[in-house]
Amino acid sequence: MSDNNLVIIPAYNEQIRITGVVEDLRREGFEDILVIDDASDDETRDLVRALGVKLIEHPVNMGVGSGLRTGFEFAIIKDYKYVITVDGDGQMKASDAAKLCDVARKGHGFVYGCRNLNEPGVPRIRRCINTLADIFTACLSGKYVVDTQSGLRCISVKLLEKFNLKSRGHSISSELIAESIKNNVVPVAVKVDAIYTKESIKKGQKISNSLKVIGELLG
Amino acid sequence: MSLFQIISLTVLLWLGYKQLRKLKGAPAAKIIYRLQWFFVTLLAVLLVSEPEISSVVAEKMGIGRGVDIAIYFSLIWLLSRSYNQSQEIEGLYSKLDKLVRKISLGGVDEEKTNTSSIQHKK
Numbered sequence: 001m002s003d004n005n006l007v008i009i010p011a012y013n014e015q016i017r018i019t020g021v022v023e024d025l026r027r028e029g030f031e032d033i034l035v036i037d038d039a040s041d042d043e044t045r046d047l048v049r050a051l052g053v054k055l056i057e058h059p060v061n062m063g064v065g066s067g068l069r070t071g072f073e074f075a076i077i078k079d080y081k082y083v084i085t086v087d088g089d090g091q092m093k094a095s096d097a098a099k100l101c102d103v104a105r106k107g108h109g110f111v112y113g114c115r116n117l118n119e120p121g122v123p124r125i126r127r128c129i130n131t132l133a134d135i136f137t138a139c140l141s142g143k144y145v146v147d148t149q150s151g152l153r154c155i156s157v158k159l160l161e162k163f164n165l166k167s168r169g170h171s172i173s174s175e176l177i178a179e180s181i182k183n184n185v186v187p188v189a190v191k192v193d194a195i196y197t198k199e200s201i202k203k204g205q206k207i208s209n210s211l212k213v214i215g216e217l218l219g
Numbered sequence: 220m221s222l223f224q225i226i227s228l229t230v231l232l233w234l235g236y237k238q239l240r241k242l243k244g245a246p247a248a249k250i251i252y253r254l255q256w257f258f259v260t261l262l263a264v265l266l267v268s269e270p271e272i273s274s275v276v277a278e279k280m281g282i283g284r285g286v287d288i289a290i291y292f293s294l295i296w297l298l299s300r301s302y303n304q305s306q307e308i309e310g311l312y313s314k315l316d317k318l319v320r321k322i323s324l325g326g327v328d329e330e331k332t333n334t335s336s337i338q339h340k341k
Contacts, residue, residue, distance in 0.1 A: 036323075057323060058319050058323055059319060059323070060319055062315070062316055062319050069316075070319075070320050070323050070324065073320060073324060074327060077324070078327070166313075168312065
């Protein structure tokens with residue numbers, strides 16, 4: 001897994017899950033792990049330091065999109081080949097991140113983890129929000145892509161350099177897909193499992209911020 | 220003059236006085252912005268002291284009642300102010316976003332090893 005790939009984990013108040021997420025990734029052979037601490041109020045920062053992985057701190061809380069963009073810029077400066085984005089809430093399995101890398105190595109610029117949202121256990125509200133987000137992303141990009149809001153991605157840094165990203169919040173997911181399509185790279189979906197916990201539901205997309213996301217993308 | 224007019228005029232004149240005082244020594248760019256508020260206050264003073272004016276304007280514009288034209292114009296003005304302010308806030312957030320990234324990534328270029336942490340100086 002060490003072929004010049006960087007795992008980026010945007011984290012905000014993830015003290016309960018961050019250690020598990022990093023340890024899982026290490027078990028899968030990921031060596032270069034970068035945590036972007038988005039000005040957490042809890043112990044996230046100290047835990048990441050103790051884990052000995054790379055840590056970049058935001059002095060002010062700016063949102064998940066802003067955190068990812070900081071990570072992308074770091075990957076560009078450091079000349080990495082691929083970035084793997086993983087949510088800090090432990091919703092995704094590290095083994096699935098490895099699966100994505102295997103597919104990307106075959107020459108794909110953008111590979112993402114597509115969850116089966118029709119599985120039992122997936123909250124109905126989450127299914128509705130994700131479907132609406134997919135439709136909205138299709139309107140933006142001109143191509144319908146399933147599960148655009150997935151936080152598990154493997155993107156070529158060369159492709160990332162061409163992106164013009166502006167989102168600071170959750171709208172980054174739609175923006176990444178739209179930018180990829182704009183650059184003639186259709187994201188490749190790889191089926192993955194998602195673990196829904198109370199925390200991950202609380203942290204993810206909400207109906208209340210859907211309008212904010214649309215506003216961010218249109219603005 | 221009714222009690223409502225007296226209270227409204229007192230408040231408006233006090234506001235106008237405060238705005239005029241702020242004009243003193245203000246930079247050129249701010250003078251236009253503050254004058255805009257002063258003229259809005261002046262218009263409010265005129266409408267409160269002479270309510271018939273709004274009725275005359277409303278009749279000429281085919282709206283009907285004077286109070287309706289005041290509400291319509293207030294709505295348009297408030298919406299435009301609200302839009303402008305949201306644009307200004309968005310612009311500030313955008314600048315803050317760039318600044319946060321610059322601070323966070325400060326020193327990354329000089330960073331040679333792959334193991335140490337990159338933290339901004341507090």
